[in-house]
Amino acid sequence: xSTPILSAHNLVKHFNAGGFGAARKVVRAVDDVSFELxxxxxxGVVGESGCGKSTTARLLVQLLRPDSGSVRYEGKVxxxxxxxxxxxxxxxxxxxxxxxxxxxRMTMIDAVAFGPTVHGMSQSDATRKAQDLLDRVGxxxxxxxxxxxxxxxxxxxxRVNIARALAFDPQVxxxxxxxxxxxxxxxxxVLNLLMDLRRExxxxxxxxxxxxxxxxxxxxxxxxxxxxxxxxxxxxxSLYSAPRHPYTEALLAAMPSLDPDxxxxxxxxxxxxxxxxxxxxxxxxxxxxxxxxxxxxxxVPPSHTVGKSHVAACHLNSVKEQVA
Amino acid sequence: MLxxxxxxxxxxxxIMLGVSLVCFALVHISPGDPLVSILPPDASVExxxxxxAIYGFxxxxxxxxxxxxxxxxxxDLGNSxxxxxxxxxEVFNAVGNTLILAVTATIIGFTLGGLFxxxxxxxxxxxxxxxxxxxxxxxxxxxHYWLGMVxxxxxxxxxxxxxxxxxxPGGSSQWVWDWEHMQYLILPAITMSVIPMGIVARTVRAxxxxxxxxxxxxxxxxKGLLDRGVLAxxxxxxxxxxxxxxxxxxxYLLGGSILIETVFSWPGTGFLLGQAIFQRDLPLLQGTIxxxxxxxxxxxxxxxxxxxxLDPRLQRG
Amino acid sequence: xAVTAETVAHLAKIEKSQGYWRSVWxxxxxxxxxxxxxxxxxGLVLMAIFAPWIAPADPLEGSMIKRLSPIGTExxxxxxxxxxxxxxxxxxxxxxxxxxxxxxxxxxxFAIGAAIGIAAGYLGGWVNTITMRVLDVLxxxxxxxxxxxxxxxxxxxxxxxxxxxxxxxxxxxxRVAESVTTSVRKLEYIEAAQASGASSLRxxxxxxxxxxxxxxxxxxxxxxxVSMILAAxxxxxGLGVSPPNAEWGLMLNTLRNAIYVxxxxxxxxxxxxxxxxxSFNMLSDGLRSAMDVKQ
Numbered sequence: 064x065s066t067p068i069l070s071a072h073n074l075v076k077h078f079n080a081g082g083f084g085a086a087r088k089v090v091r092a093v094d095d096v097s098f099e100l101x102x103x104x105x106x107g108v109v110g111e112s113g114c115g116k117s118t119t120a121r122l123l124v125q126l127l128r129p130d131s132g133s134v135r136y137e138g139k140v141x142x143x144x145x146x147x148x149x150x151x152x153x154x155x156x157x158x159x160x161x162x163x164x165x166x167x168r169m170t171m172i173d174a175v176a177f178g179p180t181v182h183g184m185s186q187s188d189a190t191r192k193a194q195d196l197l198d199r200v201g202x203x204x205x206x207x208x209x210x211x212x213x214x215x216x217x218x219x220x221x222r223v224n225i226a227r228a229l230a231f232d233p234q235v236x237x238x239x240x241x242x243x244x245x246x247x248x249x250x251x252x253v254l255n256l257l258m259d260l261r262r263e264x265x266x267x268x269x270x271x272x273x274x275x276x277x278x279x280x281x282x283x284x285x286x287x288x289x290x291x292x293x294x295x296x297x298x299x300x301s302l303y304s305a306p307r308h309p310y311t312e313a314l315l316a317a318m319p320s321l322d323p324d325x326x327x328x329x330x331x332x333x334x335x336x337x338x339x340x341x342x343x344x345x346x347x348x349x350x351x352x353x354x355x356x357x358x359x360x361x362x363v364p365p366s367h368t369v370g371k372s373h374v375a376a377c378h379l380n381s382v383k384e385q386v387a
Numbered sequence: 388m389l390x391x392x393x394x395x396x397x398x399x400x401x402i403m404l405g406v407s408l409v410c411f412a413l414v415h416i417s418p419g420d421p422l423v424s425i426l427p428p429d430a431s432v433e434x435x436x437x438x439x440a441i442y443g444f445x446x447x448x449x450x451x452x453x454x455x456x457x458x459x460x461x462x463d464l465g466n467s468x469x470x471x472x473x474x475x476x477e478v479f480n481a482v483g484n485t486l487i488l489a490v491t492a493t494i495i496g497f498t499l500g501g502l503f504x505x506x507x508x509x510x511x512x513x514x515x516x517x518x519x520x521x522x523x524x525x526x527x528x529x530x531h532y533w534l535g536m537v538x539x540x541x542x543x544x545x546x547x548x549x550x551x552x553x554x555x556p557g558g559s560s561q562w563v564w565d566w567e568h569m570q571y572l573i574l575p576a577i578t579m580s581v582i583p584m585g586i587v588a589r590t591v592r593a594x595x596x597x598x599x600x601x602x603x604x605x606x607x608x609x610k611g612l613l614d615r616g617v618l619a620x621x622x623x624x625x626x627x628x629x630x631x632x633x634x635x636x637x638x639y640l641l642g643g644s645i646l647i648e649t650v651f652s653w654p655g656t657g658f659l660l661g662q663a664i665f666q667r668d669l670p671l672l673q674g675t676i677x678x679x680x681x682x683x684x685x686x687x688x689x690x691x692x693x694x695x696x697l698d699p700r701l702q703r704g
Numbered sequence: 705x706a707v708t709a710e711t712v713a714h715l716a717k718i719e720k721s722q723g724y725w726r727s728v729w730x731x732x733x734x735x736x737x738x739x740x741x742x743x744x745x746x747g748l749v750l751m752a753i754f755a756p757w758i759a760p761a762d763p764l765e766g767s768m769i770k771r772l773s774p775i776g777t778e779x780x781x782x783x784x785x786x787x788x789x790x791x792x793x794x795x796x797x798x799x800x801x802x803x804x805x806x807x808x809x810x811x812x813x814f815a816i817g818a819a820i821g822i823a824a825g826y827l828g829g830w831v832n833t834i835t836m837r838v839l840d841v842l843x844x845x846x847x848x849x850x851x852x853x854x855x856x857x858x859x860x861x862x863x864x865x866x867x868x869x870x871x872x873x874x875x876x877x878x879r880v881a882e883s884v885t886t887s888v889r890k891l892e893y894i895e896a897a898q899a900s901g902a903s904s905l906r907x908x909x910x911x912x913x914x915x916x917x918x919x920x921x922x923x924x925x926x927x928x929x930v931s932m933i934l935a936a937x938x939x940x941x942g943l944g945v946s947p948p949n950a951e952w953g954l955m956l957n958t959l960r961n962a963i964y965v966x967x968x969x970x971x972x973x974x975x976x977x978x979x980x981x982x983s984f985n986m987l988s989d990g991l992r993s994a995m996d997v998k999q
Contacts, residue, residue, distance in 0.1 A: 124899055151901030164892040168724055168914040177910065181902040211724070227896065405841030413857040524989075528982035530933045532940055533956060533974025540967040642846030646937050650960075661941060664856040676845075676853045684844050 066138050067099035068267050069154065069235050074122050074132035076115075080340055090339050092118040094291040095132075100235065105261065105268040107282030107299065109275055109314065111336055115291040116271045120239045123269065124156045152182055155228035159240035161220035165212035171197065171223050172208035178230045189230075196226040200256060218249035225256065229264075237269040242277065254281060275318045279303055284372070287311045290339055290347040293366075297373030307367075307375035309352045346378065354379060392692050399688050406684060407459065410677040411452050414669045464674035469666045474674035477659060482678065485648070485655030487562060488575055489640040496580035497587055497633050500526075504591025511596055519588055526585025535578040535650035542574060549574055552652035575651040579644065583636035590632050594625040627697040634690035638683040731994040738990020744983040752799035761790035763797040763950045772966045783969045785955065786962050787948075791969065794950040795976055801862070801951040803980065805944060806932035809866055813873035814924040820874070821881020822916060826889055826908055836882060839875040847872050851934050855943040865944035869935055873927055880923045884916045918995055925988040929981040936977045952977045 074096045077089040093115045100106055108116050121127040123134060125141060136153060139145040158164040165174055175193035180186060194204040200222040212220060221241060228236050238257070242250045258281065260266060272278050278285060279299055286296040287310060295308040306312045313332045332351065337343055343350050349359035358364075358378050367380035446454075458465070464474035500523075507519035543551035550571050562568060598621050645657030652658065656675050663671040732738060751758060766787035770777070773784040775791075782791040824835040842850065854868035888894065889912070897907045936953025938944035945951040947958065955973040963970045 121895075126895055126899055148901040151899060156896070156899050158892040158896065160892055164896050166893045166897075166911050166915070169911075177897070177902075178900040181900045181906070224896075231900070401837065402840055402844050405838070406844050409841060409845070410853075413853055416854070417857040418859060524982065524985060528929055528933075528978065528985045530936060530974055530977045530981065532937060533971065533977060536956065536960065536963065536974065537971055540963060540971060544964055544967045639846045639848070642849035645848065645852055646940065649941060660852060660856065664852070664941060664943060667859070669857065672853070672856050676849060679849055680845050683846055683849075687844070 065101065067135075068102040068137060069123070069269075070097075070099040070135045070138075071119070071123060072097050072133045072135065074119065074134070075130045076118055076122055076127060077130055088340050091291050091342055092339065093122060093129075094342075096288075096291070096293055097132075098286055098293065098296060100267055100269065102234070103261075103265050103267055104283040105270055105281055107278035107285040108269060108271040108288060109273065109278050109285060110288035110294075111332075112273065113290075113336060113339060114288045115339075116288055117239055118291075119288070120156065120237045120269065120271055124154050124237050125150065126156070148182075152178075152231040153233055154235045154237065155231050155233040156237040156239060157221070157224050157228050157241040159243055161217050161224055161244065162212055164224050165220060167212055170209050170211060171202075171215070172204065174212075174223060175227045175230050178227060182231070192230060193226070196229050197223070199229070199260075200226045202226075216249075218245055218253060221245060221253055222256065225253075225260070229260070233266070235267045235269070237271070239271045240273070241270075243272060243274065250277070257281070275303075275314060287314065290336060290342050292347060293374075293376065294348065295373075295375040295377075297370060297375070301370055301373055305370075307369040307373065307380060308348075308377045309354050309379070310348045311375075313351075313353075346376075391695060395688060395691055399684060402684055403681065406680045407456055407677060408452065410673055410680065411455055413673050413676065415448070417669055459677065464677070465670040467663075467668055467671045469662070469668045469671070474670050477671065478656065478675050478678050481654060481656045481659045481675070482682075484562060484653060485641060485644055485657065488572065488579060488648070488653055488655060489637055489644055491572060491576040492579035492640055493583060493633060493637045495576060496583035496636070497629075499580065500584035500587030501591050501629065503584070504588035505595055507588065508592040508595025508599070516592075519592065523585035523588040523592075526581050526588070529581060531578060531582055532646040532650050534581060535575065535647050538574045538578050539650070553654075575647055575653050578650075579640060579647050582640060582643065583633070586636065587629070587632055591625060591629055594628055595621055598624050627694050630697070631690050631694045634686055634693070638686040641682055641686075642679050728994045732990060735990045735994065737986055738994070741983040741986035741990065744979065745987050748799055748980055748983070749803065751796055752803050755797045755800055759790075759793035759796040761793040763789060763794045764948055765789065772962055772969065774966055775969055775972075782972060783966065785969075786958060791972060794955060795952070795972065797950040798952045798955060798973065798976065799980075801945055801949055802932070802936060802953070802977070805862070805865055805869070805935035805939075805951070806980070807928055809869035809935070810873055810924055810927050810931050812866075812870045813877050813927075814921065816870070817874040817877030817924075818881045818917065818920050821878035821883075821920070822885045822908065822912065824878070825882040825885025825916075826904065826912060828886070828889065832882070832886075836879070839878055842871070842875040843879070847876075847930070848934060848937070851938060852941065852943070855938055860943050860946050862945055865935060865938050868938070869931055872934070873924075873931065876927070877920065877924055881916065881920045884919050885912060888912055888915050922988060922992045922995055925984065925991060928988070929985040932977060932981045932984065 074093055076093040077091050080088040080090050096115070096119055098106070108119065110116050118127065122129050125134065125147060134141045136145050136150055141147065141150045165171075169177070172190060172193045175196055176186070176189035179189040179192055184192070194208060197204040197208060202219060202222055207215065207219065207223075212223075215223065224241075225236075241257075242253050245253060254277065257268070261268060268281070270278060270281055282299045284297065285299050285302050287294045287302075287308065289310050294310045295302065295306065297307075302311065303315065306315060317332055337347070337350055343360070345361045346352070346355070346359045346364045349355040352359065356378070362378070364376045364378045365381070366374045366376050369375050369380055462475050464478065466472065467474050467477055470477070503519040503522060507516040510516055539551045542549045551574075553571055641656075644653075644655060645660050647653070648655045648657030649661045656679055660672065660675050662668065663675060760781075766789040767784070768788055770780065770784040770788040772786055773780050773788070775781075775783045777783055780790055780792070782795065785791055785794060820835060820839075824832045845853070851868050851872045854871055855864050858864035858868065894907065894911055897911045902910070935944060936951070936956070939951050939953030940957045942957065945954050947954060952973040956970070956977075959970040959973070
């Protein structure tokens with residue numbers, strides 16, 4: 064891979080969950096997460112709720128400061144080597160809640176124009192740019208520009224949020240469950256818009272979702288997270304057709320298939336994930352894994368390269384290596 | 388539960404320290420030399436310095452504060468400048484009278500307010516609800532010291548039914564629970580009860596309306612089964628909040644009794660404060676405020692603990 | 705890039721929706737009780753401003769032979785006070801100091817309390833913890849007691865009264881400001897603004913203030929009624945405004961001795977305090993429900 068446009072290096076983020084001294088509890092939201100993004104590619108991120116997807120997204124766009132680890136943009140560490148403000152205009156984010164992401168007291172045109180004015184554009188230029196962008200995301204600026212968030216539908220609001228992110232002329236957009244709250248038909252339209260924009264502008268996406276069908280549709284590569292760790296990461300095709308981590312297998316099996324003959328009846332993933340305050344030792348998935356064996360409950364599985372840019376953190380792969 | 392109580396008590400300690408710091412500061416924000424009111428105007432410089440040393444005013448503020456706090460913890464709040472008697476005993480005598488007044492007022496206000504609120508919440512949007520709402524708005528907007536004057540005008544001056552001022556016949560300051568004394572209590576207690584009545588009525592109305600809207604209650608209501616069981620349920624659910632409001636209101640009345648006590652010359656802490664202000668008796672002012680504020684802090688603590696034991700869901704905070 | 709005529713023409717075409725405050729105003733006008741209360745409050749303010757033109761007599765000039773004239777005396781429609789001054793004129797003039805002492809502390813406390821609360825709420829973390837713990841100490845006093853304690857220590861005087869009432873109202877306003885700001889800060893549009901690279905000051909100015917000042921202000925208006933009662937109460941105790949000024953609380957205080965001679969005359973200033981307090985109370989209730997409706 065050439066120089067990655069954006070990369071995460073051993074990101075760690077723990078949240079305080081109350082208690083003091085020895086009784087202090089922390090939620091291990093993100094624990095040692097690393098990955099790279101090539102320019103123009105789309106990385107899908109999947110996992111159950113509470114697995115650290117959203118925290119990873121916020122670390123990536125520097126809305127949260129990691130406890131340790133770093134984010135690099137084009138190889139430069141954000142902060143010491145690349146000023147934060149310059150980074151801000153390169154990497155933008157679209158949030159899940161389209162309503163909460165818009166200031167209820169701002170018109171849509173002002174909401175989109177706000178970003179450019181922060182980066183020194185004049186108000187009138189920013190307004191004109193906002194109009195063009197609203198037009199581009201499919202909203203007539205003369206009809207929608209003067210409205211407030213509560214006067215728009217969910218799909219229209221999310222288009223505004225995309226326009227707002229685009230107003231910075233970013234290279235990377237992190238989409239945190241950006242289409243999850245939308246109706247299926249609207250979701251498809253917004254997905255098409257995102258894919259058109261990606262082609263037109265050569266954008267790089269980090270696409271976070273719990274919907275594996277949608278992730279497969281839009282992503283070049285997919286990263287599977289479990290309890291704050293990366294379980295498996297690899298090209299969408301090989302990960303979906305030949306998963307190398309039982310958790311990925313289970314997620315795929317639980318996925319509602321579009322083909323009625325292949326729908327499974329049994330729920331392969333029983334119960335809720337364990338509490339991230341006190342994750343299980345060894346492999347964090349072993350408590351729910353149907354194929355757990357000897358080392359799983361005590362040893363943290365190393366990352367095994369299992370194919371071309373395909374990595375999985377599961378002890379089963381070391382068994383396979385030995386057998387091979 | 389036990390850990391909650393412990394945490395809540397521990398949290399109260401810095402608050403108490405802060406409260407005493409504020410009370411300590413009161414004397415020092417007051418303009419002029421703190422000794423002015425003690426010394427004769429023609430006192431010599433030596434006498435002045437001597438007195439400064441005796442009262443400790445020549446030391447640094449932190450030193451003075453610690454000294455003052457240490458004495459206060461032993462029950463020594465200094466001496467009143469006007470009477471020369473220990474502040475602690477003056478306050479102690481007055482607190483009893485204030486408690487008699489405030490507790491009576493709380494009971495009256497809570498009973499009437501609870502009744503109004505309950506009826507209003509039960510028959511929502513009826514004329515009786517509107518009346519109760521109006522009464523509660525009036526209750527929180529009326530200047531209670533003026534209401535006291537109006538009460539005196541009606542019942543003492545015009546009708547001559549009840550005595551206007553004092554706490555017993557012939558200016559007696561020893562309280563006895565007999566009719567002779569109790570008729571002195573009626574007007575101030577009713578006046579004071581108006582303060583919590585409006586708030587209690589408002590709270591109870593909202594609570595009752597809310598509980599009645601819960602599905603199973605409205606289901607029972609639809610079947611016409613509005614019996615004692617439903618009433619008991621409503622009361623049981625409304626009680627913790629209502630009790631908490633009552634406890635807090637009692638605290639406000641203890642601290643806010645000064646204006647009403649002044650109107651009725653009721654010999655409580657408020658009256659004492661009035662005297663302290665009138666005579667610029669700073670030690671008396673400081674001591675009374677300290678005792679009342681501590682009462683309020685402790686009452687808050689008790690209300691929190693009591694409310695949490697009645698309704699453990701509240702424990703998270 | 706210059707703004708061309710074409711751009712301006714294009715900009716002009718954007719139809720702007722009815723803003724939030726206009727819809728609040730529309731809803732407020734539908735609330736008859738609140739509108740009446742607003743009119744009474746406005747009337748009181750106008751009375752204070754135009755007192756010299758409305759009042760029939762000089763509020764400070766008394767006549768010894770007219771002392772404690774009853775209500776309805778010729779030339780003294782509301783009687784005369786204990787120094788023979790025209791009661792009506794004193795009540796009209798009294799609106800000036802009484803409203804001033806009641807409203808100004810809330811306004812100052814609103815400015816200071818909102819600034820403290822918004823800063824604590826937006827910054828969060830230890831700044832928040834320390835600020836709120838310090839305020840908790842002041843909050844631990846019943847408001848009447850704190851006001852009396854401070855002005856009792858400072859002594860009588862308008863300025864001392866203003867100061868003590870302001871100190872009393874800062875903690876509750878700051879608390880409300882802090883909780884409103886904390887809930888707004890967690891919303892994603894604030895995160896989006898942070899991701900834009902804007903400075904904290906700019907985010908607070910452009911995104912936080914517009915969404916928190918409304919609720920904080922409504923809360924502050926609900927305190928005006930309390931403040932009116934407290935301010936007059938201070939003067940009633942001999943703190944706050946001093947004689948011979950016309951102020952309703954002080955008038956109650958000096959007329960209290962006349963209660964056996966002209967009882968209803970003595971009660972008149974309280975009617976004004978009550979009227980002011982209840983109209984501000986209902987006005988604030990109306991404002992709150994007009995702003996409460998979810999969009």
